[in-house]
Amino acid sequence: MKQRLISLLNFLWPKKVKWQLVLGVALVHAVLMSLFIFDLVKKEKTLLLNQFYEQAIFSAKTLSSNSVSWVLSNDVSGLQELILTQRQHKELKYAFITTMNGQVIAHTDAHKIGQYLTDENSLNVLQSKRDLVEVFNGQNLLDIASRIKSNGKTIGWVRLGFNTDFIDNNLYTSSRQGLLYTLFTILVGSLFALFLGNSLTRRIRLLIQASGAIDPTRSEQLFKRTNQDEVGELMNNFNLMQLKLHKQYTQIQSHVRKIENLAFHDALTGLPNRTMLERDIYKSIKTNLKSHQFSALILFDLDNFKQLNDTHGHEIGDTLLKQIAQRTLKTQNENHKVYRFGGDEFVVLIDQLGSDYTQATSACGLFALELLASLTEPFTLGNMHYQSTVSIGFYIMSNDYDHPKQAISEALKRADIALFSAKDNGRNQVAQFEPSMLAEVMENDELTYALKRAVEGNQLKSVIQPKYDMKSNQIIGGEILSRWDYRDSSIPPHRFIELAEKNALIGLLTRNQVEWLFKTLNQCHCKMLEFSLNLSPMLIFDNDFLTDLKRLTEHYNIDPNMIKFEITEGVFISHNQKALRFMNQLKNAGYKVSLDDFGTGFSSLSYLKNLPIDELKIDKAFVDALPGNRKAEAIAKTIIDLSQNLQIEVIAEGVETQNQRDFLIRNDCIKCQGYLYSRPLKKSDFIDLLNQNRSEFASNNAELNAAETPEAP
């Protein structure tokens, strides 16, 4: 019920301030005026009644004193005349005189003369001791009795009855006027409230409009003219607010521009970055869908940037990147846009290559070649001249994609595959993406995944290729080589080792192999032999490798002198200092170091003498050409001489023929490994071969001893 009442009031209560004001003023006026008029009427009534009462008493008293002589003389007609004079009172209803016994002796209604009063009121009057009795007062009648006395004795009573209707009539008139006044004041008040409300709400409405129209992009004031009152103050505040908002807005805008610039540009070169590139590729694809034009992505990177960075420091590297950016920008025209993709990789996006695929391809290829030529011109970095080469891959984006969003990463991937192919083919060249490359990459991805699982599950196998002393035919040790069978086929070590290096698996692979070798050494009687492990150049960056190696060596109680690490000389060219430190640490821990594939790389004789190495390993490529090829012969001889001068060992790999063996022995290279002696063997076969070789050697020795020892007489 209460709830209903509240909701009804809510419903009735006006929604607009203006009408709330009007209703409020009207209600207040109505209540106050009503109270005021009610009070006024009440007071008027009392006043009128009192006045009338006094008049009535006065009349009754006057009449009673005037009638004394008439009553004493019992002059009824005189009394009657006296009574009739009372008719002058407008409000008189009746007037009569009684004897002290209550007999009417004069009456305004002559018929009543002679009658006795028997009603209760009259009897009370007759018995009353007072001189003046108010017989009845109410119901529009005032009845007053006044004793007629002569010499202190009661001789009769005068009774006057007045009609008091006129008082009510008067009050009614007053009330009606009061009501009119009330209505009038309500009306005037409401009109005033309406006027006030209008002027107030007009400005409030302005404020409402203004607050809706607040626009941080505008700097001008919302209100041109304002009053001095509170609304004016509010308007001024709105003006201030608009100004502040505008100021903040411009500040935010400038921050947003800066952030956008940072988010979409590379800080070093100032070029748009990868995020921007992805947006632009999307736009380009969308445009091409409509215009049926081709566009192209050219992705290139510097061939030996890492080396430059490592040898000359990052500042020089940064300078080169900036100059590459500048040079690339110079080659562009209005349809080209250059981006820094990350690291030393840059992208040129070429739009509007026309709707003919062949023409688009040749235009893009031509541009890529120009770019290649421009970027291989020497750079001046500080006070040095530097010639860089770049590899470039490009991809002509189709103009018919079903899912342009997915096409972005697809396009980038294809340009990257082309770049990879350019690098794979020997760097410093341009390659265009071809669908066949995709299959290769997919195969690589699959293989990488499988290799990861295999390495992590320690599923790769190790084999040992025996190393021989060619003079005595004795096994002097072996080289440990990895084998991996995937899907019933044996993956060539070159392939999976490269994958392992690229995917950070080589560290674990090598540790597994070291552990395998150490366990094997504990199972066979291999003392006095020497075992080689191939060490990927990447391991010189593996800070924990040496610690792990030493831990394993101690754990399996291995003599580090039996272990030789084969490392290719390339590592000394690209990471000279680091490689030297690493080799020295290996050497200091007691291990041996061999320079693998010697002769194929840098082979600078001057640096060799500073390297902490124990052995040179003549690469199979030279051994293959022995004997007969004069160049190969010269190189092989030089390497052997070198080792003798440096007082280090020399070993030949890939010895397949007797002639090769003879040549090497003739030239003082006694140690070798090769198919002529043995292929790489699994552990058990190696142990069998070793045992067999030992017993042959023992019996040969015995024979030799027997031949040399003179027979006992």
Ligand code: C2E
């Ligand atoms: P490498 O270190 O030069 O190893 C010698 C390679 O020559 C081995 O090939 C071996 O099987 C092969 N070989 C030895 N004698 C002859 C011969 O008389 N004729 C012919 N045709 N080949 C011979 P493999 O096992 O295929 O290994 C190839 C390369 O893979 C190795 O070359 C080495 O660079 C790398 N590699 C293999 N296993 C590992 C490994 O466990 N770790 C690392 N880091 N590299 C490994």
Ligand code: CA
């Ligand atoms: Ca080797």
Ligand code: CA
């Ligand atoms: Ca080799």
